[in-house]
Amino acid sequence: MEESLLLSDYSREQQRRSRNSSSSSSCLTWGSFFEEVKSLGCIAGPMVAVVLSHFMLRFISVTMVGHLGELALSSSSIAFSLAGITGFSLFTGVASALETLCGQAYGAEQYQKLGLETYTAIFSLNLVCLPLSLIWIYMEEILIFTGQDPVISREAGKFIIWLIPALFAYATLQPLVRYFQTQSLLMPMVISSFATLLFHIPLSWVLIFKSGLDHLGGSLAIGVSYWFNVIFLWLYMKFSPACSKTRVPISKELLHRIREFLRFAIPSAVMICLEWWAFEMVIVLSGLLPNPALETSVLSACILATKTIYAIPTGFGGAVSTRVSNELGAGNPQRARIATFAAMFLAVLNASIIITILFACRKAFGFTFSNEKEVIDYITTMVPLLCLSVILDSVVRGTGWQHIGAWVNLGAFYLCGIPVAIALAFWLQLRGRGLWIGIQVGTFGQVSLLSLVTICANWEKQASNARERIFEGRPPEVNGLCEKAESRARNKDGKLSIPQWVGAVWEACSALKMTPATNITAIGRAMTKVAVSVKDVLREMKELKPVSSDPTDESSIEPSTEAEIEPDDDEILSDGDLGNDLSPEEMRVSQLAIAVVSEALVVIKELIRTISGLLKLENPNGGSNLVDSLEKLLKMCKEIGIQVDELGACLYPPQEVPAIKAASEKISSFVDDMQSELQNLNGNLVAFSQACNCLKSSLRQLESEVASPNTVDLETSVQNIDLNS
Incomplete structure (x- = not known):
């Protein structure tokens, strides 16, 4: 039970x-x-x-x-x-x-x-x-x-x-x-x-x-x-x-x-x-x-x-x-x-x-x-x-x-x-x-x-x-994961469950969902928290391996400044943040980008759910390569988090259309790679595939919007906006 x-x-x-x-x-x-x-x-x-x-x-x-x-x-x-x-x-x-x-x-x-x-x-x-x-x-x-x-x-x-x-x-x-x-x-x-x-x-x-x-x-x-x-x-x-x-x-x-x-x-x-x-x-x-x-x-x-x-x-x-x-x-x-x-x-x-x-x-x-x-x-x-x-x-x-x-x-x-x-x-x-x-x-x-x-x-x-009343106004995922993280802390066999850092992912996701849609600075910083928390999960996954096969990867996991991990809460919610006044074109791009972020969070959730199911199996498909595959998947998940962070930075006025396109394409590529890797493990992919399809649909809408003539001229028109008003 x-x-x-x-x-x-x-x-x-x-x-x-x-x-x-x-x-x-x-x-x-x-x-x-x-x-x-x-x-x-x-x-x-x-x-x-x-x-x-x-x-x-x-x-x-x-x-x-x-x-x-x-x-x-x-x-x-x-x-x-x-x-x-x-x-x-x-x-x-x-x-x-x-x-x-x-x-x-x-x-x-x-x-x-x-x-x-x-x-x-x-x-x-x-x-x-x-x-x-x-x-x-x-x-x-x-x-x-x-x-x-x-x-x-x-x-x-x-x-x-x-x-x-x-x-x-x-x-x-x-x-x-x-x-x-x-x-x-x-x-x-x-x-x-x-x-x-x-x-x-x-x-x-x-x-x-x-x-x-x-x-x-x-x-x-x-x-x-x-x-x-x-x-x-x-x-x-x-x-x-x-x-x-x-x-x-x-x-x-x-x-x-x-x-x-x-x-x-x-x-x-x-x-x-x-x-x-x-x-x-x-x-x-x-x-x-x-x-x-x-x-x-x-x-x-x-x-x-x-x-x-x-x-x-x-x-x-x-x-x-x-x-x-x-x-x-x-x-x-x-x-x-x-x-x-x-x-x-x-x-x-x-x-x-x-x-x-x-x-x-x-x-x-x-x-x-x-x-x-x-x-x-x-x-x-x-x-x-x-x-x-x-x-x-x-x-x-x-x-x-x-x-x-x-x-x-x-x-x-x-x-x-x-x-x-x-x-x-x-x-x-x-x-x-x-x-x-x-x-x-x-x-x-x-x-x-x-x-x-x-x-x-x-x-x-x-x-x-x-x-x-049960979830006390917070998303069920956050409460459920926090509760199970406490159970996992008392579990002597830590290899049977996803590390408790997963709860931090959903805490970051919860903060992102509660951020006002017009405050792009706050959204960007909340996205940073998501990316960093995913990196923490990946770092914990390294402990599941008896011997690291790629010691050089550790350096790629660690880099992040303290300021990135723990941005000041007052700063996030400050009324003086840039981006609170947006043009209609910017608002459209921002809304589509937020939809991409939301769907990316669902992909992360379903990925972790699928990994959890694989770890529970006594004889999972993939045998001794299972931990390596799971590490690859979480690395891809981390990269999606990084691109989500990049996407948030691109939304600051003036919005950088080429960077938005690049981040969108990278997210789509990593999603394809994750689906391919999971196919090799023969995991239960129904919910994960549905989440990926929704994310790709949102990405296509964002790419279509940034490719439109009105959006191409954003970088020029946005310079005329008085940011101090």
């Missing part, structure tokens, strides 16, 4: 371009739709298993604690509820920001950034644990202050203090789950989750019934099991070859990523918590109704059953979040759109299946949670909205719309759902049914608003925003 120094292998890049070019048509075919449904299903199945196993940990502990008596059950239930509201729900929301950041980074093949974002999340969440732990330590006093029974408050306070180790474990586990989820590395999570579940059952039994800790053993068992899961996933992340691309050393750089992480994490947490707390508020309100024991038991059973069923659409939600974020990061907006609608189809199908099963097993299901028929009636009406809600929430996380989701949940639940629930339950005397109808109204409003946002989304813009 090694990654070359370049952005990706040629075949992989071609596949992505092919998908981009065909995305518009693919979104219209049933084949692409059902292919996406299949992909979502393959991810969703394991994710459902993972979510269910995590839910079962708390369920098993509460069930065992319930056998100790009513006090133990009531105190542990309150403690778990408060822990969910103040801690677990918060961390679930904050960690879901990684579904945007890590998912899009993986889609854009910025693997090192994925690992860095994961470490940033783990560090940030563990910091948040510190103030939350302080709140949990004083939870007994807080409960008594709010009027709760002192005995229950004391036991609940003890229980939640023993849950603090679980809080830190959960803060580490959630980012790790997102790390594996966004890469579709599902089997490690499935194995670790089920291993943890099997470990948790006997551990809970021993700690609750045999250790003398009683109900406190339940909270300790949760913490130990969470840490067991964390250690399993961490070891897999640290040592598995499947994670080698995303494995990065822990460094101070994660501190610089905290601000960007929080920009998504805070609205994501608000979005998740607002929805979670709305359901908890229904149970609180049910305690104020007449016959609160009956109403609270029915609604509590409904919420518990809903949370159990919630695992299924949550698994599908994780799948759609992964697919949408990966495709947006890869720059495939139409495929992200297909994934969204395929997920909505699966949500409807999922809801239909669950309702059918509930109806068929309504008696047994009702007996499991409650003897009241209302439980089944309430749950059956809630399932379709719940499935759509979870799927659309996941689309929001995959696209990075958490701030929109937060406003939607605030309006749907707290400005609509909860007020309707209060009005129906207390004013119209519908009691528990009124509360449930209110929460249904809120969920329906949420689904409607999120559906509208999804349908009206500009997917092209979302893909562009994702790429811009």
Whole structure:
């Protein structure tokens, strides 16, 4: 699973371009739709298993604690509820920001950034644990202050203090789950989750019934099991070859990523918590109704059953979040759109299946949670909205719309759902049914608003925003090569990859592309940087040869003054540079010359990509002469850089037409020689040949322009231009 120094292998890049070019048509075919449904299903199945196993940990502990008596059950239930509201729900929301950041980074093949974002999340969440732990330590006093029974408050306070180790474990586990989820590395999570579940059952039994800790053993068992899961996933992340691309050393750089992480994490947490707390508020309100024991038991059973069923659409939600974020990061907006609608189809199908099963097993299901028929009636009406809600929430996380989701949940639940629930339950005397109808109204409003946002989304813009955010406004090639240059620096076998100086080529290219088109002096100096950086690559290539066959060549590589290599930045961007005022004829020549430079950069890129592919082969064609051939190619590449520099110098007023022609002809000749040399190596030349043809076309246009009568007279007419104006 090694990654070359370049952005990706040629075949992989071609596949992505092919998908981009065909995305518009693919979104219209049933084949692409059902292919996406299949992909979502393959991810969703394991994710459902993972979510269910995590839910079962708390369920098993509460069930065992319930056998100790009513006090133990009531105190542990309150403690778990408060822990969910103040801690677990918060961390679930904050960690879901990684579904945007890590998912899009993986889609854009910025693997090192994925690992860095994961470490940033783990560090940030563990910091948040510190103030939350302080709140949990004083939870007994807080409960008594709010009027709760002192005995229950004391036991609940003890229980939640023993849950603090679980809080830190959960803060580490959630980012790790997102790390594996966004890469579709599902089997490690499935194995670790089920291993943890099997470990948790006997551990809970021993700690609750045999250790003398009683109900406190339940909270300790949760913490130990969470840490067991964390250690399993961490070891897999640290040592598995499947994670080698995303494995990065822990460094101070994660501190610089905290601000960007929080920009998504805070609205994501608000979005998740607002929805979670709305359901908890229904149970609180049910305690104020007449016959609160009956109403609270029915609604509590409904919420518990809903949370159990919630695992299924949550698994599908994780799948759609992964697919949408990966495709947006890869720059495939139409495929992200297909994934969204395929997920909505699966949500409807999922809801239909669950309702059918509930109806068929309504008696047994009702007996499991409650003897009241209302439980089944309430749950059956809630399932379709719940499935759509979870799927659309996941689309929001995959696209990075958490701030929109937060406003939607605030309006749907707290400005609509909860007020309707209060009005129906207390004013119209519908009691528990009124509360449930209110929460249904809120969920329906949420689904409607999120559906509208999804349908009206500009997917092209979302893909562009994702790429811009990942690459931080710089060309992808520069970021990719810099990232892989760092990996290469840690690679003990340096002969397997292009030297890290290649990154400097793209840094120089990036600077050239950002130079104003009318500032010819700055363009010329940027071209010099390109030429010099190519010479650095060539110098490093010499180290690949055991013995230099041409010692005299070294002198031809070295010459360059310090001023050429590092021109002063202020000088480059100075407003006083010559060439900022150009005649129409000069501007035409300059524009065509810039096109030649741009195409020359693409040729350099494709040449380096092809060389990288040849170096990766175990038995490359050319045998022992491979390094000699590669050195020749890079020498030609250097000469193109020199001619590019010469071309830039010729564009200074007055423009030197003969020198422009000479530079153009030399570039064309070197391109022909490079194609011939690569033909002898039998490399993959499709992309390189296309780049060469584009360069030759630009050269022909430039040569035609400088041969025109208007341009021939440039040297005379330009002398009349007042350069000081």
